[in-house]
Amino acid sequence: MSGTEPVGLLKVVIVYERPSAHTVVCHARCVSVGRSVFPGDEVLPVDSPSGEGGSPARVLRIHREPLGEFTELTPGWSAVVHLEAPEGTDLSWVQPMVDLRVVPPATGPEQERAD
Numbered sequence: 001m002s003g004t005e006p007v008g009l010l011k012v013v014i015v016y017e018r019p020s021a022h023t024v025v026c027h028a029r030c031v032s033v034g035r036s037v038f039p040g041d042e043v044l045p046v047d048s049p050s051g052e053g054g055s056p057a058r059v060l061r062i063h064r065e066p067l068g069e070f071t072e073l074t075p076g077w078s079a080v081v082h083l084e085a086p087e088g089t090d091l092s093w094v095q096p097m098v099d100l101r102v103v104p105p106a107t108g109p110e111q112e113r114a115d
Helices: 109-114
Strands: 008-020 023-030 042-045 057-064 078-084 099-103
Touching: 008 078
Parallel strands: none
Antiparallel strands: 008 023, 008 099, 023 078, 042 057, 042 099, 057 078
16 A cells, blocks of 8 residues: 555544644544554645645654553544654644545554554
8 A cells, every 4th residue: 555545534623732833733533434543644634636745744642631642543533643744844734623634654654563
């Protein structure tokens, strides 16, 4: 599976903070059908073209008090999601009620999960 195939959806509910232009901490719900969201997954605006080489944000961390860290966000669940993009990328498109297209990373954690 290539890193541009959509495999999931996140709906941003609340944006808590923007520590920098390329990092966002938000509360999001996994609205995928049958696919969880994992740390390491990449997210793009749902309406962005699949083949376009824009810089996606990466899911760094998923957690929810009092449960703590999540290794995955399953469909129907919501949690605090930390997103980060490469330095110089503007994540102003991460806004409340925006749907984010989730794709597996090109390399790294996706391959580790497959083992």
